[in-house]
Amino acid sequence: MDLDTVTVRVGEAESAVNITVYRNLLSDVSPYFRGAFEGSFVEATDRFISLTDVTEHTFRMFLQWVHTQVYEHSSGATIPSPAILLHGSTTKNAGNTTTGPVEVQPPHPTQSVPDAETLPDATSALDELDGHQKRWDVNEIEGLCSENSELINGYRLSLLSFLRLYVFADKYNVPQLRDDVLTALTAQSISWCWWPDIERELMESAYAALPSSSKFIRLLVLSTAYCWLSQPGTSSATKMRAMKEMNEEFAFEVMVVQNQRLKDGESLEGMPSEGMPFWLEEAMPDSCTLHEHLARDAAKCRERICDQPYIFTGLIEMCAQDALSMAKESDEG
């Protein structure tokens, strides 16, 4: 192993912190960092890079993810219950179960590696639900949500955390992390029967930081069209209007999907079908629908989701923990 270290300065001016990281861990996952540290740029000679638009927390989440790639884990294959948004992880010995250093400084205390308590069935893909993965009961979750604004707020914050990680992966070109964030979010949504819908801060942050062709936005479009619009209660017109007021481009994309969906894959003679399946499960049988597969092809991707589920449960846990600490901060502030 190449033990060269580099210093990454994250955060803005006064609040910026230096984090020491093994250079090859960054280079292996990101052409951006490879270019910066292995080329003839000043970053390579100085072994220093400053990322002012990244928070320390997001960068440490990224490092934690890098860590799960490199070191073998034997556990942590279960998607946590939505209650994690209220109480945090039940994980003991957070951060102490790893087998090697990723960074020279100690890991952030709120980050954790799922432990053995959270179960051994690593045989099924997390986002495929072939009967092995527990699906949380929809009534149970609706019950939890309707009474619990804290849980809803936690969920909202955790989506923002997924988004920040994705934005980091977009900006600093970490293709596998982009795919992994979407796998984790898909797996969580399926398991919790709780898909993201329109929410102003999420929408505005997503469109401000990502190209509209981004797969993260695509996931929001699909889940809004397939799940939120179809829920009984408020009329579709009211919902469409709310969406249009929030973001016209998003509303347009959702309407396109909705329209394609009504065509249900039927094609006229000689014309290619522009339909979409009626059910989300068919439109998006697994998270590969949303992947770029730049780092791994589809077959290797499925294999990895099967063999290393802790990568994705780890992401879900991290985002939930991040949401909890954000909620705490806003309480205190």
Ligand SMILES: [Zn+2]
């Ligand atoms: Zn894939």
